[in-house]
Amino acid sequence: MSSADKIKLDGMATGAAVRKPVNSTPAANAVGVSTMITLSANTYYSLYGIAQSAAQFQVSTVADFSSTVRDTTLGAVTSWAVSPALSLSTQYYWRVRYKDAENTWSDWSSPTLFTTGAALITAPTLTSPAAGATNVIETPPLAL
Helix, strand or coil: CCHHHCCEECCEECCCCECCCCEEECCCCEEEECCCCEEEECCCCECCCCCEEEEEEEEECCCCCCCCCEEEEECCCCEEECCCCCCCCCEEEEEEEEEECCCCECCCCCCEEEEECCCCCCCCCCCECCCCCCCCCCCCCCEC
């Protein structure tokens, strides 16, 4: 069947028979996301039982992916720990596609928007001993 003859059915092109991935984490519109995020999608599925051979992940600051900040192709995986880390306080879109052992790619997943957090680590707040406390032992227990 030529690519022109492929028919879309339940998220699959019958000629390709590799189901379009669905992004799972981070969730759509998530905020405060770690700059060292792991992107995850649903399990690979081939209508004809053909094994997965690759996954391609893309991260972009624009919804149409006309430019990307990360673009990587890996083996038969459904998640990727983004490396190097992303920038703080930035909106990103991500998507993924799968390839089967016959070199047929699925459609891209629908882009998912997320925003990284403003700080990597929140400074702890000391609650004990209280500021200005007197008669405190030399090595007091500290509480956060």
